[in-house]
Amino acid sequence: xxxxxxxANPGRVIFGHGAVAKLEEEAERLSAERVLVLSTPEQAxxxxxxxxxxxxxxxxIYPKATxxxxxxxxxxALQIVERLRADAVVSIGGGSTTGLGKAxxxxxxxxxxxxxxxxxxxxxxxxxxxxxxxxxxxKSDPRILPEVIIYDxxxxxxLPVSLSVTSGINAIAHAVEALYSRDANPIISLVAExxxxxxxxxxxxxxxxxxxKNARAAALYGAWLCGVCLGSVGMALHHKLCHxxxxxxxxxxxxxxxALLPHAVAYNRDAAPEAMKRISRALGSDDAAVGLYDLASGxxxxxxxxxxxxxxxxxxxxxxxxxxxxxxNPRPLEKDALTGLLAxxxxxxxxxxx
Numbered sequence: 001x002x003x004x005x006x007x008a009n010p011g012r013v014i015f016g017h018g019a020v021a022k023l024e025e026e027a028e029r030l031s032a033e034r035v036l037v038l039s040t041p042e043q044a045x046x047x048x049x050x051x052x053x054x055x056x057x058x059x060x061i062y063p064k065a066t067x068x069x070x071x072x073x074x075x076x077a078l079q080i081v082e083r084l085r086a087d088a089v090v091s092i093g094g095g096s097t098t099g100l101g102k103a104x105x106x107x108x109x110x111x112x113x114x115x116x117x118x119x120x121x122x123x124x125x126x127x128x129x130x131x132x133x134x135x136x137x138x139k140s141d142p143r144i145l146p147e148v149i150i151y152d153x154x155x156x157x158x159l160p161v162s163l164s165v166t167s168g169i170n171a172i173a174h175a176v177e178a179l180y181s182r183d184a185n186p187i188i189s190l191v192a193e194x195x196x197x198x199x200x201x202x203x204x205x206x207x208x209x210x211x212x213k214n215a216r217a218a219a220l221y222g223a224w225l226c227g228v229c230l231g232s233v234g235m236a237l238h239h240k241l242c243h244x245x246x247x248x249x250x251x252x253x254x255x256x257x258x259a260l261l262p263h264a265v266a267y268n269r270d271a272a273p274e275a276m277k278r279i280s281r282a283l284g285s286d287d288a289a290v291g292l293y294d295l296a297s298g299x300x301x302x303x304x305x306x307x308x309x310x311x312x313x314x315x316x317x318x319x320x321x322x323x324x325x326x327x328x329n330p331r332p333l334e335k336d337a338l339t340g341l342l343a344x345x346x347x348x349x350x351x352x353x354x
Contacts, residue, residue, distance in 0.1 A: 032088030094118035121227030136247030198222030238264035304348025
């Protein structure tokens with residue numbers, strides 16, 4: 001066995017049906033008396049209902065979280081934190097709301113409770129991606145890691161199938177890249193394969209019956225495992241390209257990950273054979289990249305970056321930006337090969353098999 005280093009992140013996870021009822025109890029454990037609840041505008045009504053579980057500890061609600069965590073939104077939210085004298089934040093929703101909670105915690109060190117309603121997985125990581133002036137920048141810091149995650153399966157029952165699919169594939173991307181990360185280790189590889197397996201099976205069942213409670217629980221469990229992967233090891237080419245495209249073109253986060261992932265995996269196929277074996281096994285496919293494409297497209301996801309709003313002329317500029325400050329990747333970054341990768345993802349083509 002090769003040498004490795006494994007760092008476990010601290011955190012408390014509450015998982016189950018009706019788990020959100022423990023929200024006030026968890027706030028009390030954190031000695032939080034004035035809690036600010038965060039959500040996107042679309043989930044403001046749901047946030048108000050969930051916030052009632054805080055009782056007298058609720059200080060207010062800020063329902064303006066935005067995709068890719070623009071810094072101007074964070075600045076406004078910090079003003080609300082100061083005005084309300086908030087001593088903790090509760091983030092309700094997906095990656096956009098979790099990102100805002102993390103941005104606040106990074107600047108204030110306030111404790112966070114996250115109540116996910118999608119399969120984003122970012123709630124299990126000490127990583128924050130923020131957008132300013134068309135560029136998305138990531139940072140990692142212990143202050144960014146939420147103290148508590150409350151996974152309430154019931155809150156995911158109304159997540160539309162289309163959003164379930166792209167959110168789930170987004171989570172799978174975290175586990176996929178963890179398998180060929182520079183920091184890969186045996187523990188995270190086990191977690192990654194289990195996460196991919198659980199989500200891939202669950203998403204197929206959810207497509208056929210969105211009210212399948214066992215499938216919803218399995219998807220949320222898989223998303224947590226994939227988030228643990230993202231929070232424990234570094235990511236590679238796929239995440240770098242997604243951060244670049246998200247910052248430059250404001251593409252929808254989860255659908256973008258879904259369309260790009262098979263092509264990033266195909267790029268790294270020959271450089272990470274053991275990772276490819278695990279991905280293929282988890283998907284029940286002969287080829288990791290093709291298996292990911294067929295899973296997502298078979299579940300109805302759009303596989304074309306063009307359909308998500310990316311301009312064709314942006315391919316070259318995106319490659320230049322991604323290569324200017326690259327993440328580590330098992331295969332060296334080659335401009336022509338990367339251009340071809342992104343062009344195929346732009347058109348939504350199926351990757352060639354090995």
